[in-house]
Amino acid sequence: MLHGRWGVGRTPVSILIDLQGDDRYAAADTLSPAFGAGVLGVGLLVDLSGRDSYRGGHLCMGAGFCGAGILIDEAGADRYEGITGSQGGGFFGVGILSDLEGGDLYRAFQQSQGYGYVRGAGFLVDGSGDDIYEADDQRTRYPSSQTKEHNASLCQGFGFGKRSDYVDGHSLAGGIGVLADGEGNDLYRCGVFGQGCGY
Numbered sequence: 001m002l003h004g005r006w007g008v009g010r011t012p013v014s015i016l017i018d019l020q021g022d023d024r025y026a027a028a029d030t031l032s033p034a035f036g037a038g039v040l041g042v043g044l045l046v047d048l049s050g051r052d053s054y055r056g057g058h059l060c061m062g063a064g065f066c067g068a069g070i071l072i073d074e075a076g077a078d079r080y081e082g083i084t085g086s087q088g089g090g091f092f093g094v095g096i097l098s099d100l101e102g103g104d105l106y107r108a109f110q111q112s113q114g115y116g117y118v119r120g121a122g123f124l125v126d127g128s129g130d131d132i133y134e135a136d137d138q139r140t141r142y143p144s145s146q147t148k149e150h151n152a153s154l155c156q157g158f159g160f161g162k163r164s165d166y167v168d169g170h171s172l173a174g175g176i177g178v179l180a181d182g183e184g185n186d187l188y189r190c191g192v193f194g195q196g197c198g199y
Contacts, residue, residue: 011067012041022050022076030057030083036071038064038093044072051076051102059085064093064120077102077129084142087112090120090175103129103184110135110142113155116175118162127182135190144192151191159198174198 016036025045027034034056036045045062052073054061062071063085078099080087086108088097095115104126106113113133114124135155144152154160161174179196188195 014041014043016045018045018047018050020049023047023052025052025054025056027056027060032057033059033063033065033069035060036062036069036097038067038069038095040065041067043067043069045070047071047073049075051078053079053081055079055081056086057083059089061086061088062095062097062124063087063089063091064095064122065091066093068094068096070096071098072096073099073102075101078104080104080106080108082108082112084108084110084112085115087114088122088124088179089115089117090122090177091117092119094120095122096125097123098125098127100127101129104131105134106132107134107136108155109151109153111154111158111160114157114177114179115154116159116177118172118175120175122175122177124156124179125182126180126184128184130184131181131186133179133186133188133190135194137189137191146192153190153192153194154199155190155194156188157196158194161199163199
């Protein structure tokens, strides 16, 4: 792993490149950013081969918060498991998760899998393979105001803004969320608000 500070504003940069092997990335602290997360800086994780497992919590696996977070996995049947702000989530920044090939599993609860918040852009791009995209709706952790039996997913290509017209009148336009899958027999599951949606 390479850490450094460059540029006029001394922007922090973190880079991890893995060349081969079946790797397990697991965050002990699920509240800390991990695995290609850019928080007030740039985070890049590149894994070139292997059947890999990524498990984190919040702001991980290609998430950008006032920065840029990028995770690129080139090959293998991979497993991605996060909670919120993961798998291509952009919050006032850019988040990218790009998996080029393999039958992959993506699992999260909310604000993930191609999610863009205010002034943000989030991209989940999967090149090929039979993939499963799941915004967990079996365990109600973030109940929707529309129906308490389902989570408010805000996943799988979702752009979301800050609505305050009924509170203080200071609403903010949402960002851009994209989930792009190149090919394969895929399965998509989510609760309320997801799968190519904007609010």
